[in-house]
Amino acid sequence: MAAPLVPPGQRVVPTLRRLDLGVVPRVPLEKWDLRVTGEVESPAQWSWAEFAALPRVKISADFHCVTGWSRLGNAWEGVAFREVAERVRPKPTAVSAMLHTGEGYTTSLPLSVLLDDDVLFATHLDGAPIPVEHGGPMRLIVPKRYAWKSAKWVRQVDFLARHEPGYWEVRGYSDTADPWTEDRYSL
């Protein structure tokens, strides 16, 4: 039997559905920056021009929202999480990172997940800059986790010596969030 296209309990939709807390942070590129802080040897603060000049990757990946929709084959382009980590050099004590975003949303992941090949800070979707409603100018993409881990409008990456839960994780959603095992809730 062929492997299923989508995880259990998901249906395919043709385009991303917008899902967030209802506030879209609009920051002109000349005012945008990314701060990388916490348990790292070289904390960084990059302007848009500096961030956009980092080496780039492209991936094709499916996107699974815990509310039951999946959009398949998204063509993301941006900067690998690993590329950023190599520049700031996480200390041996770093185990996790918290993503902080323009409107105050947060989510966190263990470094073992974030350092995977397919995790990136995406600036482009399907060949065009990501629309602001979908996280432009830059969002995290974590293909192997439910989409609430794919933080839109990322402005700070804080490396942590002890894992901490983010916005949805403290509200009953799973910390691990694996779509293939329907790992939706922590309750």
Ligand SMILES: Nc1nc2c(c(=O)[nH]1)N[C@H]1C(S)=C(S)[C@@H](COP(=O)(O)O)O[C@H]1N2
């Ligand atoms: N900053 C931020 N990122 C976020 C969210 C949010 O509320 N704020 N919602 C998450 C959820 S639950 C989903 S399903 C996806 C939706 O991404 P989309 O709106 O581009 O489809 O963004 C995720 N990233």
Ligand SMILES: [Mo]
């Ligand atoms: Mo979601």
